Amino acid sequence: MKVTLQPNGCALYAGREWQLISQPGQGMRVFVEKSRHSAFNQLKNKARSNYNALYLYSQLMSLNNRHGMLRSLVSRAKMQQMRLQLEGGSINYNVVDGCVFIGEFGFSPSNREESGLYKASRRQEFEPEPTNAISTKHIAINGACSSLAFAAGSMPAFIERGYKPETTQASLDQSGYCLFYNSCGAGIPSDMRQFVDTSSVGGGTQTAKQLAQLIKLEAKKDKEVHWTLHEKGHAVFKQALRIALQDLSSMDKSRLSKHKVFYANPTMNLNLIDRYRKKAGMQLAPQPPLLNNTSLEQTWVTGNFVSESIISYRQLKEQGENGLRNVTAGNIASNALTRLGMLGIGSYAVPAMGVGIAGWTVAWGTLIASNLGSPNQKILENGADFFNHVFNRLSKS
Numbered sequence: 210m211k212v213t214l215q216p217n218g219c220a221l222y223a224g225r226e227w228q229l230i231s232q233p234g235q236g237m238r239v240f241v242e243k244s245r246h247s248a249f250n251q252l253k254n255k256a257r258s259n260y261n262a263l264y265l266y267s268q269l270m271s272l273n274n275r276h277g278m279l280r281s282l283v284s285r286a287k288m289q290q291m292r293l294q295l296e297g298g299s300i301n302y303n304v305v306d307g308c309v310f311i312g313e314f315g316f317s318p319s320n321r322e323e324s325g326l327y328k329a330s331r332r333q334e335f336e337p338e339p340t341n342a343i344s345t346k347h348i349a350i351n352g353a354c355s356s357l358a359f360a361a362g363s364m365p366a367f368i369e370r371g372y373k374p375e376t377t378q379a380s381l382d383q384s385g386y387c388l389f390y391n392s393c394g395a396g397i398p399s400d401m402r403q404f405v406d407t408s409s410v411g412g413g414t415q416t417a418k419q420l421a422q423l424i425k426l427e428a429k430k431d432k433e434v435h436w437t438l439h440e441k442g443h444a445v446f447k448q449a450l451r452i453a454l455q456d457l458s459s460m461d462k463s464r465l466s467k468h469k470v471f472y473a474n475p476t477m478n479l480n481l482i483d484r485y486r487k488k489a490g491m492q493l494a495p496q497p498p499l500l501n502n503t504s505l506e507q508t509w510v511t512g513n514f515v516s517e518s519i520i521s522y523r524q525l526k527e528q529g530e531n532g533l534r535n536v537t538a539g540n541i542a543s544n545a546l547t548r549l550g551m552l553g554i555g556s557y558a559v560p561a562m563g564v565g566i567a568g569w570t571v572a573w574g575t576l577i578a579s580n581l582g583s584p585n586q587k588i589l590e591n592g593a594d595f596f597n598h599v600f601n602r603l604s605k606s
Contacts (some may be wrong), residue, residue: 210288212306219243222310231309236273239309259341260326260423261297265315267422268295272302272309296415297323322357324392324416326423330385335361337388342426346433347376348387350420352440352476353395361388368437371471371494376435389420391442399441406444407477409451417448424453424489427468428461434468435494443475443482450485462490472498472520476506479516483523493528497521 213221218229220240227240230249241249249269256263272293289304298316302309327337328344337357349364365381393399393416406413427434438446457465470486471494472479479498486493500517501507508514 210305212308214238214308220308220310222305222308227310231270231273237304237307237309239270239273239311241311258426260426261316261341261419263422263426264419265295265298268293268300268418269311269314272300272311294415296325296419322390322392324390324419327357327361327388327390328385329361329364329388331382334358335365335385337361337390340387343387343423343434345385345387347372347381347384347435347437348389349437349439350389350442350446351391352442352474353393353399354391355395357390357392360390364388364437364439367439367471367473367499368435370499371437371473371496372435372469373496389423389442391416391445393441393445403441403444403476406448407481409448413448413452414445417445418452420445420449421452424449425456425461428453428457428465431464432467436468436470436491437473437494438470438475438482439473440476443472443479444477446470447477447482447485450482450489454485454488457489465490466492468492469494471496474499474501474504474507475513476511478511479513479520483520493520493524495528497524 210223215221220227220229220238222240226243228243228246229238230241230246231237231239252262252266252269256266275293291302291304293300293302295316297319298314300314301312302314303312304310326340326343328340329335329337337360347368349368351360351364354360354363365378365386368381368386369376369378393402402414402416405411406417412418436446468489468491470491472482475482475498483493498517498520500513502514508517
Protein backbone atom coordinates (compact mmCIF):
# COMPACT_ATOMS: atom_id res chain seq x y z
CA MET A 210 0.00 0.00 0.00
CA LYS A 211 1.24 3.44 -0.88
CA VAL A 212 2.04 6.07 1.75
CA THR A 213 1.26 9.71 0.96
CA LEU A 214 2.97 12.22 3.24
CA GLN A 215 1.28 15.59 3.73
CA PRO A 216 2.92 18.89 4.75
CA ASN A 217 0.81 19.27 7.91
CA GLY A 218 2.44 16.29 9.68
CA CYS A 219 -0.19 13.84 8.52
CA ALA A 220 -0.07 10.88 6.17
CA LEU A 221 -2.54 8.87 4.13
CA TYR A 222 -2.12 5.11 4.38
CA ALA A 223 -4.51 2.15 3.96
CA GLY A 224 -7.33 4.56 3.19
CA ARG A 225 -7.01 6.32 6.58
CA GLU A 226 -5.46 9.52 7.88
CA TRP A 227 -2.55 9.30 10.32
CA GLN A 228 -0.95 11.86 12.65
CA LEU A 229 2.82 12.18 13.15
CA ILE A 230 3.90 11.74 16.82
CA SER A 231 7.70 11.50 16.48
CA GLN A 232 10.15 14.37 16.16
CA PRO A 233 10.99 15.20 12.52
CA GLY A 234 14.50 14.25 11.47
CA GLN A 235 14.98 11.70 14.28
CA GLY A 236 14.86 8.22 12.78
CA MET A 237 11.73 6.80 11.16
CA ARG A 238 8.52 8.81 11.16
CA VAL A 239 6.04 7.32 13.65
CA PHE A 240 2.27 7.79 13.15
CA VAL A 241 -0.90 6.95 15.05
CA GLU A 242 -4.30 6.89 13.41
CA LYS A 243 -5.80 10.37 13.61
CA SER A 244 -8.93 9.04 15.34
CA ARG A 245 -6.69 7.77 18.16
CA HIS A 246 -4.48 10.84 18.46
CA SER A 247 -6.47 12.20 21.41
CA ALA A 248 -6.02 8.88 23.25
CA PHE A 249 -2.28 9.14 22.61
CA ASN A 250 -2.25 12.67 24.08
CA GLN A 251 -4.10 11.41 27.15
CA LEU A 252 -1.44 8.71 27.58
CA LYS A 253 1.27 11.36 27.24
CA ASN A 254 -0.30 13.47 30.00
CA LYS A 255 -0.82 10.46 32.26
CA ALA A 256 2.84 9.53 31.83
CA ARG A 257 3.83 12.52 33.98
CA SER A 258 2.72 10.70 37.14
CA ASN A 259 2.08 7.04 36.24
CA TYR A 260 5.12 4.83 35.67
CA ASN A 261 3.18 2.26 33.58
CA ALA A 262 1.84 5.00 31.31
CA LEU A 263 5.38 6.38 30.99
CA TYR A 264 6.63 2.87 30.18
CA LEU A 265 4.06 2.45 27.38
CA TYR A 266 4.68 5.98 26.08
CA SER A 267 8.47 5.48 26.05
CA GLN A 268 8.11 2.23 24.11
CA LEU A 269 5.85 3.89 21.55
CA MET A 270 8.35 6.69 21.08
CA SER A 271 11.23 4.20 20.76
CA LEU A 272 9.77 2.80 17.53
CA ASN A 273 11.45 5.56 15.52
CA ASN A 274 14.89 4.02 16.10
CA ARG A 275 14.02 0.47 17.14
CA HIS A 276 14.88 -0.85 13.68
CA GLY A 277 18.03 -0.04 11.77
CA MET A 278 18.62 1.22 8.27
CA LEU A 279 18.20 -2.26 6.76
CA ARG A 280 14.65 -2.65 8.09
CA SER A 281 13.82 0.84 6.80
CA LEU A 282 15.09 -0.01 3.33
CA VAL A 283 13.31 -3.39 3.19
CA SER A 284 10.02 -1.73 4.18
CA ARG A 285 10.14 0.35 1.02
CA ALA A 286 9.73 -2.82 -1.02
CA LYS A 287 7.51 -4.85 1.32
CA MET A 288 5.34 -3.96 4.30
CA GLN A 289 6.66 -5.35 7.57
CA GLN A 290 4.09 -6.37 10.20
CA MET A 291 5.59 -6.16 13.67
CA ARG A 292 4.62 -6.73 17.30
CA LEU A 293 6.45 -5.43 20.37
CA GLN A 294 5.65 -7.52 23.45
CA LEU A 295 5.56 -5.52 26.68
CA GLU A 296 5.15 -6.45 30.34
CA GLY A 297 1.38 -6.87 30.48
CA GLY A 298 0.67 -5.57 27.00
CA SER A 299 1.85 -5.13 23.43
CA ILE A 300 2.19 -2.73 20.49
CA ASN A 301 1.16 -3.80 16.97
CA TYR A 302 2.52 -1.76 14.09
CA ASN A 303 3.45 -1.81 10.41
CA VAL A 304 6.66 -0.54 8.86
CA VAL A 305 5.99 0.81 5.37
CA ASP A 306 8.12 3.05 3.15
CA GLY A 307 10.42 3.87 6.06
CA CYS A 308 7.47 4.93 8.26
CA VAL A 309 5.94 3.30 11.34
CA PHE A 310 2.14 3.09 11.60
CA ILE A 311 0.93 2.08 15.07
CA GLY A 312 -2.17 -0.08 15.30
CA GLU A 313 -3.42 -1.51 18.59
CA PHE A 314 -1.41 -0.68 21.70
CA GLY A 315 -1.92 -0.89 25.45
CA PHE A 316 -2.13 -3.26 28.40
CA SER A 317 -4.47 -6.24 28.54
CA PRO A 318 -5.68 -8.38 31.46
CA SER A 319 -3.83 -11.65 31.89
CA ASN A 320 -3.89 -14.67 34.17
CA ARG A 321 -0.12 -14.36 34.47
CA GLU A 322 1.30 -12.48 37.46
CA GLU A 323 2.89 -9.55 35.68
CA SER A 324 6.00 -7.68 36.69
CA GLY A 325 5.29 -4.27 38.13
CA LEU A 326 4.81 -2.19 41.26
CA TYR A 327 2.68 -3.43 44.16
CA LYS A 328 1.86 -2.15 47.63
CA ALA A 329 2.24 -4.99 50.15
CA SER A 330 0.10 -4.51 53.27
CA ARG A 331 -0.01 -6.90 56.20
CA ARG A 332 -3.31 -8.50 57.07
CA GLN A 333 -2.81 -12.12 58.06
CA GLU A 334 -0.13 -12.28 55.37
CA PHE A 335 1.40 -9.59 53.19
CA GLU A 336 -1.11 -9.03 50.40
CA PRO A 337 0.18 -7.21 47.28
CA GLU A 338 -2.06 -4.86 45.30
CA PRO A 339 -1.07 -2.99 42.11
CA THR A 340 -0.12 0.67 42.52
CA ASN A 341 1.26 3.40 40.26
CA ALA A 342 3.78 5.11 42.54
CA ILE A 343 6.03 4.34 45.53
CA SER A 344 3.94 5.29 48.55
CA THR A 345 6.18 3.88 51.32
CA LYS A 346 9.77 4.45 52.44
CA HIS A 347 10.79 0.90 51.54
CA ILE A 348 10.68 -0.88 48.20
CA ALA A 349 12.11 -4.31 47.37
CA ILE A 350 12.88 -6.04 44.08
CA ASN A 351 12.72 -9.83 44.35
CA GLY A 352 14.80 -12.47 42.65
CA ALA A 353 13.63 -15.95 41.70
CA CYS A 354 10.33 -16.50 43.52
CA SER A 355 7.59 -18.98 42.73
CA SER A 356 4.78 -16.42 42.91
CA LEU A 357 3.87 -12.83 43.68
CA ALA A 358 2.48 -13.85 47.08
CA PHE A 359 5.69 -15.73 47.95
CA ALA A 360 7.80 -12.72 46.97
CA ALA A 361 5.63 -10.36 49.04
CA GLY A 362 6.00 -12.56 52.11
CA SER A 363 9.76 -13.12 51.69
CA MET A 364 11.09 -9.59 51.29
CA PRO A 365 10.47 -8.08 54.79
CA ALA A 366 13.24 -10.22 56.34
CA PHE A 367 15.74 -8.84 53.81
CA ILE A 368 14.52 -5.26 54.27
CA GLU A 369 15.02 -5.59 58.02
CA ARG A 370 18.55 -6.96 57.50
CA GLY A 371 19.52 -3.91 55.45
CA TYR A 372 17.94 -1.14 57.52
CA LYS A 373 17.83 -2.41 61.13
CA PRO A 374 17.47 -1.29 63.88
CA GLU A 375 15.27 1.57 62.55
CA THR A 376 13.28 -0.84 60.37
CA THR A 377 12.09 -4.22 61.62
CA GLN A 378 9.61 -6.78 60.39
CA ALA A 379 7.25 -5.53 63.11
CA SER A 380 7.46 -1.95 61.80
CA LEU A 381 6.87 -3.21 58.26
CA ASP A 382 3.75 -4.99 59.50
CA GLN A 383 2.44 -1.54 60.41
CA SER A 384 3.67 0.56 57.48
CA GLY A 385 3.65 -1.98 54.67
CA TYR A 386 6.14 -1.66 51.84
CA CYS A 387 6.26 -1.52 48.06
CA LEU A 388 7.37 -4.46 45.95
CA PHE A 389 8.53 -4.20 42.38
CA TYR A 390 7.67 -7.75 41.38
CA ASN A 391 10.25 -9.33 39.10
CA SER A 392 8.44 -12.26 37.46
CA CYS A 393 11.67 -13.94 36.38
CA GLY A 394 10.67 -17.37 37.62
CA ALA A 395 13.33 -20.00 38.26
CA GLY A 396 15.67 -22.31 36.37
CA ILE A 397 17.36 -21.68 33.03
CA PRO A 398 14.79 -19.10 31.74
CA SER A 399 15.39 -17.08 34.90
CA ASP A 400 19.17 -17.25 34.39
CA MET A 401 18.77 -16.13 30.78
CA ARG A 402 16.69 -13.11 31.82
CA GLN A 403 19.38 -12.18 34.31
CA PHE A 404 22.05 -12.52 31.61
CA VAL A 405 20.11 -10.14 29.32
CA ASP A 406 20.03 -7.46 32.03
CA THR A 407 23.56 -8.06 33.29
CA SER A 408 25.04 -7.82 29.79
CA SER A 409 22.52 -5.23 28.45
CA VAL A 410 21.83 -7.39 25.39
CA GLY A 411 19.07 -5.77 23.33
CA GLY A 412 18.77 -2.96 25.84
CA GLY A 413 17.72 -5.33 28.64
CA THR A 414 14.46 -7.04 29.52
CA GLN A 415 11.09 -5.31 29.35
CA THR A 416 10.96 -5.57 33.16
CA ALA A 417 14.10 -3.42 33.41
CA LYS A 418 12.66 -0.91 30.93
CA GLN A 419 9.48 -0.75 33.02
CA LEU A 420 11.44 -0.21 36.25
CA ALA A 421 13.53 2.51 34.59
CA GLN A 422 10.40 4.64 34.12
CA LEU A 423 9.54 4.27 37.80
CA ILE A 424 13.03 5.46 38.77
CA LYS A 425 12.74 8.45 36.42
CA LEU A 426 9.45 9.51 38.01
CA GLU A 427 10.82 9.07 41.54
CA ALA A 428 13.79 11.25 40.60
CA LYS A 429 11.33 14.15 40.23
CA LYS A 430 10.29 13.81 43.88
CA ASP A 431 12.20 15.03 46.90
CA LYS A 432 11.79 12.13 49.32
CA GLU A 433 13.63 9.22 50.94
CA VAL A 434 13.34 5.82 49.33
CA HIS A 435 15.09 2.72 50.66
CA TRP A 436 15.68 0.01 48.04
CA THR A 437 16.31 -3.64 48.89
CA LEU A 438 17.60 -5.75 46.01
CA HIS A 439 17.26 -9.52 46.29
CA GLU A 440 19.09 -12.11 44.20
CA LYS A 441 18.24 -11.62 40.47
CA GLY A 442 16.59 -8.32 41.32
CA HIS A 443 20.10 -6.83 41.25
CA ALA A 444 20.40 -7.34 37.49
CA VAL A 445 17.00 -5.76 36.78
CA PHE A 446 17.87 -2.74 38.94
CA LYS A 447 21.29 -2.34 37.35
CA GLN A 448 19.85 -2.31 33.82
CA ALA A 449 17.00 0.00 34.86
CA LEU A 450 19.53 2.50 36.23
CA ARG A 451 21.56 2.22 33.03
CA ILE A 452 18.45 3.13 31.00
CA ALA A 453 17.26 5.87 33.35
CA LEU A 454 20.67 7.57 33.52
CA GLN A 455 20.34 8.50 29.85
CA ASP A 456 17.56 10.95 30.79
CA LEU A 457 18.40 11.99 34.37
CA SER A 458 19.49 15.59 34.91
CA SER A 459 21.93 16.75 37.59
CA MET A 460 18.90 17.95 39.59
CA ASP A 461 17.32 14.50 39.31
CA LYS A 462 20.52 12.91 40.62
CA SER A 463 20.65 15.33 43.55
CA ARG A 464 17.15 14.21 44.54
CA LEU A 465 18.15 10.57 44.17
CA SER A 466 20.83 11.20 46.82
CA LYS A 467 18.04 10.60 49.34
CA HIS A 468 17.68 7.04 48.01
CA LYS A 469 19.59 4.19 49.66
CA VAL A 470 20.34 0.74 48.25
CA PHE A 471 20.85 -2.55 50.10
CA TYR A 472 22.30 -5.64 48.38
CA ALA A 473 20.89 -9.00 49.58
CA ASN A 474 22.10 -12.38 48.25
CA PRO A 475 23.37 -10.93 44.94
CA THR A 476 23.74 -13.26 41.97
CA MET A 477 25.67 -10.76 39.86
CA ASN A 478 28.88 -8.87 40.51
CA LEU A 479 28.39 -6.11 43.06
CA ASN A 480 31.04 -3.82 41.59
CA LEU A 481 29.13 -3.70 38.31
CA ILE A 482 25.82 -2.69 39.83
CA ASP A 483 27.43 -0.33 42.34
CA ARG A 484 29.01 1.65 39.52
CA TYR A 485 25.54 2.59 38.26
CA ARG A 486 24.32 3.25 41.82
CA LYS A 487 27.11 5.83 42.25
CA LYS A 488 26.39 7.42 38.86
CA ALA A 489 22.75 7.91 39.88
CA GLY A 490 23.82 9.62 43.11
CA MET A 491 22.20 7.03 45.39
CA GLN A 492 23.66 6.07 48.76
CA LEU A 493 24.47 2.68 50.20
CA ALA A 494 22.31 1.31 52.99
CA PRO A 495 23.59 1.48 56.60
CA GLN A 496 24.07 -2.30 56.80
CA PRO A 497 26.76 -4.11 54.74
CA PRO A 498 25.73 -6.38 51.85
CA LEU A 499 24.23 -9.75 52.75
CA LEU A 500 26.32 -12.51 51.25
CA ASN A 501 26.03 -16.23 51.95
CA ASN A 502 29.68 -17.31 52.11
CA THR A 503 28.81 -20.91 51.26
CA SER A 504 26.81 -20.07 48.14
CA LEU A 505 28.83 -20.91 45.04
CA GLU A 506 26.72 -18.53 42.95
CA GLN A 507 26.84 -15.56 45.31
CA THR A 508 30.56 -15.70 46.05
CA TRP A 509 32.80 -17.49 43.56
CA VAL A 510 30.80 -17.51 40.31
CA THR A 511 30.07 -13.77 40.55
CA GLY A 512 33.43 -12.75 41.99
CA ASN A 513 31.69 -11.29 45.03
CA PHE A 514 34.08 -13.04 47.42
CA VAL A 515 36.27 -10.03 46.53
CA SER A 516 33.68 -7.42 45.49
CA GLU A 517 31.70 -7.57 48.76
CA SER A 518 34.73 -6.39 50.72
CA ILE A 519 35.28 -3.57 48.22
CA ILE A 520 31.66 -2.43 48.59
CA SER A 521 31.87 -2.55 52.40
CA TYR A 522 35.05 -0.45 52.36
CA ARG A 523 33.26 1.97 50.04
CA GLN A 524 30.49 2.23 52.64
CA LEU A 525 33.05 3.09 55.31
CA LYS A 526 34.49 5.78 53.04
CA GLU A 527 31.10 7.27 52.16
CA GLN A 528 29.43 7.05 55.56
CA GLY A 529 32.15 6.63 58.17
CA GLU A 530 32.07 4.04 60.93
CA ASN A 531 29.04 5.74 62.50
CA GLY A 532 27.10 5.29 59.28
CA LEU A 533 27.94 1.68 58.50
CA ARG A 534 26.36 -0.46 61.21
CA ASN A 535 28.10 -3.35 62.96
CA VAL A 536 31.14 -3.29 60.67
CA THR A 537 34.69 -2.05 61.07
CA ALA A 538 37.70 -2.28 58.79
CA GLY A 539 38.78 -5.30 60.84
CA ASN A 540 35.47 -7.09 60.22
CA ILE A 541 35.78 -6.55 56.48
CA ALA A 542 39.39 -7.80 56.39
CA SER A 543 38.46 -10.87 58.45
CA ASN A 544 35.60 -11.78 56.07
CA ALA A 545 37.87 -11.39 53.05
CA LEU A 546 40.57 -13.64 54.54
CA THR A 547 37.96 -16.25 55.50
CA ARG A 548 36.68 -16.45 51.92
CA LEU A 549 40.21 -16.57 50.55
CA GLY A 550 41.00 -19.46 52.86
CA MET A 551 37.88 -21.33 51.75
CA LEU A 552 38.85 -20.86 48.13
CA GLY A 553 42.50 -21.71 48.14
CA ILE A 554 44.15 -22.87 51.35
CA GLY A 555 41.31 -24.05 53.57
CA SER A 556 39.16 -27.13 53.75
CA TYR A 557 38.00 -26.80 50.13
CA ALA A 558 41.51 -27.14 48.70
CA VAL A 559 42.54 -30.34 46.95
CA PRO A 560 43.75 -33.16 49.21
CA ALA A 561 47.24 -33.00 47.68
CA MET A 562 47.78 -29.68 49.45
CA GLY A 563 47.78 -31.44 52.79
CA VAL A 564 44.09 -31.56 53.53
CA GLY A 565 42.94 -35.07 54.47
CA ILE A 566 40.56 -36.92 52.18
CA ALA A 567 37.96 -37.20 54.94
CA GLY A 568 38.09 -33.50 55.82
CA TRP A 569 38.00 -32.51 52.16
CA THR A 570 34.99 -34.77 51.48
CA VAL A 571 33.07 -33.43 54.47
CA ALA A 572 33.84 -29.82 53.54
CA TRP A 573 32.70 -30.17 49.94
CA GLY A 574 29.73 -32.36 50.88
CA THR A 575 28.56 -29.70 53.33
CA LEU A 576 29.12 -26.97 50.74
CA ILE A 577 27.04 -28.81 48.13
CA ALA A 578 24.26 -29.47 50.66
CA SER A 579 24.21 -25.78 51.54
CA ASN A 580 23.54 -24.90 47.91
CA LEU A 581 20.40 -27.05 47.77
CA GLY A 582 16.99 -25.93 48.93
CA SER A 583 16.97 -22.34 47.62
CA PRO A 584 19.63 -20.82 49.91
CA ASN A 585 19.19 -17.49 48.08
CA GLN A 586 15.74 -17.20 49.67
CA LYS A 587 17.26 -17.22 53.17
CA ILE A 588 19.50 -15.12 55.36
CA LEU A 589 22.61 -17.25 55.95
CA GLU A 590 25.41 -15.14 57.39
CA ASN A 591 26.88 -17.15 60.26
CA GLY A 592 27.77 -20.73 61.11
CA ALA A 593 24.51 -21.47 62.90
CA ASP A 594 22.41 -20.25 59.94
CA PHE A 595 24.53 -22.35 57.59
CA PHE A 596 24.33 -25.61 59.57
CA ASN A 597 20.62 -25.18 60.33
CA HIS A 598 20.02 -24.95 56.60
CA VAL A 599 22.19 -28.00 55.88
CA PHE A 600 20.60 -30.14 58.61
CA ASN A 601 17.15 -29.12 57.43
CA ARG A 602 18.00 -30.18 53.86
CA LEU A 603 19.52 -33.49 54.98
CA SER A 604 16.47 -34.30 57.13
CA LYS A 605 14.21 -33.88 54.09
CA SER A 606 16.33 -35.92 51.72
